[in-house]
Amino acid sequence: MKFLALTLAFHTPHPVTGELTPVSRRFREVVASAVQAEELGFDGFAFGERHERPFLSSSPPVVLSHIAALTSKIRLFTAVTTLSLLDPVRAYEDYATLDHLSGGRLELMIGKGNGTAQAELFHVTEQDQWDRNREGYELFRRLWREDRVTWSGRFRPPLAEAEVLPPPLQRPIRVWHGSATSKESVELAAYYGDPLFSANVSNPVEPYAELVAYYRERWEHYGHDPADLLVGAGSAGYYSTPRSQDAIETYRPIFEARLKFFASRGLDPVFPTLEDAIERSSLLVGSPQQIIDKIHRYHERLGHEVMHLSAEADGLTEAQHRASLELFQGEIAPVLRKEIPSRPLSPGGLT
Numbered sequence: 001m002k003f004l005a006l007t008l009a010f011h012t013p014h015p016v017t018g019e020l021t022p023v024s025r026r027f028r029e030v031v032a033s034a035v036q037a038e039e040l041g042f043d044g045f046a047f048g049e050r051h052e053r054p055f056l057s058s059s060p061p062v063v064l065s066h067i068a069a070l071t072s073k074i075r076l077f078t079a080v081t082t083l084s085l086l087d088p089v090r091a092y093e094d095y096a097t098l099d100h101l102s103g104g105r106l107e108l109m110i111g112k113g114n115g116t117a118q119a120e121l122f123h124v125t126e127q128d129q130w131d132r133n134r135e136g137y138e139l140f141r142r143l144w145r146e147d148r149v150t151w152s153g154r155f156r157p158p159l160a161e162a163e164v165l166p167p168p169l170q171r172p173i174r175v176w177h178g179s180a181t182s183k184e185s186v187e188l189a190a191y192y193g194d195p196l197f198s199a200n201v202s203n204p205v206e207p208y209a210e211l212v213a214y215y216r217e218r219w220e221h222y223g224h225d226p227a228d229l230l231v232g233a234g235s236a237g238y239y240s241t242p243r244s245q246d247a248i249e250t251y252r253p254i255f256e257a258r259l260k261f262f263a264s265r266g267l268d269p270v271f272p273t274l275e276d277a278i279e280r281s282s283l284l285v286g287s288p289q290q291i292i293d294k295i296h297r298y299h300e301r302l303g304h305e306v307m308h309l310s311a312e313a314d315g316l317t318e319a320q321h322r323a324s325l326e327l328f329q330g331e332i333a334p335v336l337r338k339e340i341p342s343r344p345l346s347p348g349g350l351t
Contacts, residue, residue, distance in 0.1 A: 001295075001304075001340040003333055005037035005311035005325075006079055006234070008048035009057040015257030015315040026056055027063070033311040034067040036322070038074040041329050043345055044107065046077035046308055051085065051118035061094040068102035075105045075345050079197075079308075080178035082113030083136035084129045085122040087156055089164055091136075092143040099169045106170065107345060109197055110137055111178035111185060130184045131155075137188065141175070144168050174346070176232065179211060186211055190218035195230035198302060203270055204280045208233070209301040230343070232306035233298065236283040239316060240327050244286040248274065251285045254315035284309070288331040295336055305342035 009030050013020045021029070034045040047064055048057045057063070064076045076098075081091065099106040112133045119125070124132060135153045142149050143164050152158035177189035180199040189196045196215050198208045212231055219229050237255075241247040255274040262269050271277035274285070282298060284291045295307070309328065313321035 001299075001333075001336045002043040002306045002342050002345055003328075004044040004046045004077060004232075004306065004308040005033065005042045006046040006048070006077075006308040007033060007057075007311040008050060008055055008079075009063075010054055011056045012054045012261070015254050015261070023056065029312065030056075030063065031067055031070065034074070035070050036325070037311055038071045040325050041333070042074060043306075044075040044077050045071075045311065046079035046109070048079045049082050049113065050115065051082075051113075051121055052115045053117070061098050064106075065098050065101055068098065068105065072103075073105075075107050076102055077107045077176075078109050080109045080111035080113065082118075083110050083140060084112045084124055084133040085118065086136065088136040088140040089143065089156070089159075089162075092140055092164055093166075096144070096166050096168045099173065100166060104169045104346075107174055107176065109176040109178045110140075112182065114180070128155075130182075133184070134188055137175075137192075141192070145172055170346075181207060181211070183211065183214060186215045187218055190215055190224070191222055193219070193222070193224045193228065195232065197232035197306070198234065198304070200233040200282050200298070200302070201236045205282070205298060205301050212302050212304075230306075231302060231304040232308070233302050233304040234282065234308050235310075236277070236281050237314065238284040238291075238309045238328070239320070239324050240284070240286060240288055240291055240332065241324070242287060242327070244290055247285050247287065248278070250316070250320065257315065288327060291328075291332055292335050296339070299340055305340065306345070 007030055009026065011023065011026055037045045045067065047060050048055065049060050050057045060078050060081065068076060083091065095106060095108060112129050119129065132155050135155055139151055139153065142151065148161045148163050149159050150161055174195065176195045176197045177185045178197045178199065179185035186196060196212065198212060200208045216229060220226060239247050239251045252274050255277065259269050271281050277283045278285050284294060
């Protein structure tokens with residue numbers, strides 16, 4: 001199994017102290033978490049894309065380029081690139097440039113994206129968002145594979161023998177399709193023979209397992225070799241200590257602060273208690289062996305080879321967070337890497 005450290009760059013008050021970190025410091029924290037992820041041996045670092053509160057992740061190419069300059073091995077993921085909102089030509093230019101600057105360490109994850117405010121910002125409607133995502137990916141995919149492109153569509157001006165620069169370093173590049181609950185993303189991934197990354201965060205495993213099963217069905221429908229299918233999955237949080245009781249005691253105020261945040265937004269929690277979340281969600285809190293066992297249970301349902309953990313403290317102290325990540329890499333990851341085989345992240349086998 002491969003492991004990513006992920007952040008969406010939330011900018012909210014600290015769940016326990018209520019302190020709001022200044023924006024500049026918040027970006028420095030994100031960059032530091034990526035450097036730490038490489039130092040600790042994570043396979044990839046994933047940075048989200050959102051264009052509304054409470055996120056500071058509106059410009060992944062800029063942030064990931066800065067991280068690329070400070071790292072040398074870790075693969076750099078978007079999570080996700082919202083092609084429903086973006087001009088695919090401009091997105092290609094940004095990410096092809098980033099791929100060169102990172103030495104071919106880029107892995108793209110695309111998706112429609114969520115949020116009413118960002119849809120309004122980019123004048124995307126509920127009726128056309130999936131068409132925009134599909135059309136944007138079709139053009140983006142061609143730009144990465146062809147030296148000159150002639151193309152026409154609904155949502156941007158046509159191209160006639162257009163040369164878009166720079167030429168890519170990785171050709172082709174692996175593109176994952178991020179999906180929470182949508183069959184549209186799954187269908188697009190299966191059609192093109194691309195890997196799927198299940199959000200696997202907000203609900204019990206059942207709806208995510210259903211989508212992965214649908215992906216496998218559609219993958220074979222489109223004539224792809226089942227052996228080539230690749231799935232990743234998220235997690236709803238992580239904290240481990242040698243004794244499970246210590247992990248639960250430390251994480252409880254963080255979880256309860258999260259419940260208060262949901263309540264402030266008029267949202268009913270899917271998992272009303274920490275114990276329920278540990279039992280029924282992808283939250284990983286407990287001893288190393290408990291976390292190994294739980295990831296195995298999820299793997300039985302999803303068949304994933306790649307998973308993400310939170311890259312940032314999320315209410316833990318920096319010392320607690322680092323100690324927990326060190327425990328993951330020292331006692332949890334080696335077991336899972338051995339017991340759940342996985343292919344290289346790079347199609348070319350660079351890592």
